[in-house]
Ligand SMILES: [Zn+2]
């Protein structure tokens with residue numbers, strides 16, 4: 001889903017605004033951002049400024065899972081967040097994403113463990 005409404009402040013998300021986007025994907029070493037990206041991969045998107053900044057820590061390679069702490073290795077199914085500028089339609093992947101990811105978790109480690117974290121970000125749990 002690609003809501004143009006921020007789930008946290010309920011305000012519109014305009015092109016070129018900084019957004020925090022959470023999506024699923026496949027990690028392929030040595031690329032910084034996961035592959036398998038499509039509109040369906042997006043879990044949620046909100047203004048970067050609406051996210052509690054302390055909860056966003058930029059990780060550079062090698063990534064470690066926030067759930068189990070293990071390193072993320074090739075072809076793992078992951079859930080990850082990026083911060084970047086919202087592109088103009090029809091583009092959906094944020095631009096100027098920088099050099100890492102904000103939040104990385106194995107899909108298998110996502111379930112059930114992150115309710116508090118998600119609530120603090122304002123994500124649906
Ligand atoms: Zn917002």
Ligand SMILES: [Zn+2]
Nearest residue numbers: 065068106109
């Ligand atoms: Zn894990």
